[in-house]
Amino acid sequence: MRLQGNKILITGATSGIGEALLNKFLLLDNQIIALGRNAEKLKNLAERDKRIIPFSCDISKADELDKLILFLEQNHADTNILVNNAGIQYNYHFAEEPQLLGKIEQEINVNILAPIKLIALMLPMLKANKNAAIVNVSSGLGLSPKKQAPVYCGTKAGIHIFSKALRYQLKHPKVFEIIPPLVDTQMTAGRGKGKITPEQLVDEFITAFRKDKFEVNIGKVKLLKFINRLSPALADSIMKKGGEK
Ligand SMILES: NC(=O)c1ccc[n+]([C@@H]2O[C@H](COP(=O)([O-])OP(=O)(O)OC[C@H]3O[C@@H](n4cnc5c(N)ncnc54)[C@H](OP(=O)(O)O)[C@@H]3O)[C@@H](O)[C@H]2O)c1
Secondary structure, eight states, rough: OOOOSEEEEEETTSHHHHHHHHHHHTTOOOEEEEEOOOOHHHHHHHHHHTTEEEEEEEOOHHHHHHHHHHHHHHEEEEOOOEEEEEOOOOOOOOOTTTTTTHHHHHHHIIIIIIHHHHHHHHHHHHHHHHEEEEEEOOOOOGGGGOTHHHHHHHHHHHHHHHHHHHHHHHSSEEEEEEOSSSBBSSSGTTOOOOOOOOHHHHHHHHHHTTTTOOEEETTTHHHHHHHHHHHHHHHHHHHHHHTTT
């Protein structure tokens, strides 16, 4: 992939991994369409750099996705990279959670339905532009789940397998997947040990992105995959006890 001169849409650009990706892509001289729900943070981002185009959008809502696509078609039809990064994680016991149905719906909508819909809606645009790519952010927990977040882990397993199968079908745009380990962001605030920074993740990803390495195992995910090959049961028992917790 060519790393400069792109127009890149990043979902969840207002925080954590998405914000670190935004910062890195700016340094590499790209334009960024920054998505999130937090209007205040989007405004602050846009004031920092005129190459940041803020767009407030709740990706779990179909009408907001439609407005986004109209905005892109009318103003930014040259968008050539889509980064599906936005995500949420709820930790709860399935048999004891009082808000169970709402949480199931929200996690599935944000983590898997919206990214797949965005790809579908943006595909004609991506196909029409050079150096086009789709980048999906999954998780090590999509390979071996933790006990506390069954729906989250299910959505990440889904986006992992979806990315692989979509890559079989598409050569242009190229389909990438970032598989992060535990990263120090709002999502993991107050829990977990041995976190890497979002900037470390982004540096590793960019090296792979440049070389067209499509499935990007970040940090300890490389070890997780190695253990998984030797003993899937051992990998599962390590991740069951903790993983992102
Ligand atoms: N942190 C980790 O250890 C870790 C590990 C593996 C995978 N991941 C994955 O990495 C991705 C980024 O996570 P993070 O750790 O950077 O989390 P984060 O700091 O909590 O950021 C999540 C981002 O998603 C956006 N978002 C959430 N719901 C949204 C919605 N309905 N519509 C639009 N945007 C929405 C948030 O923006 P607004 O609040 O402005 O809407 C925010 O910018 C996620 O897919 C996550 O599953 C994280």
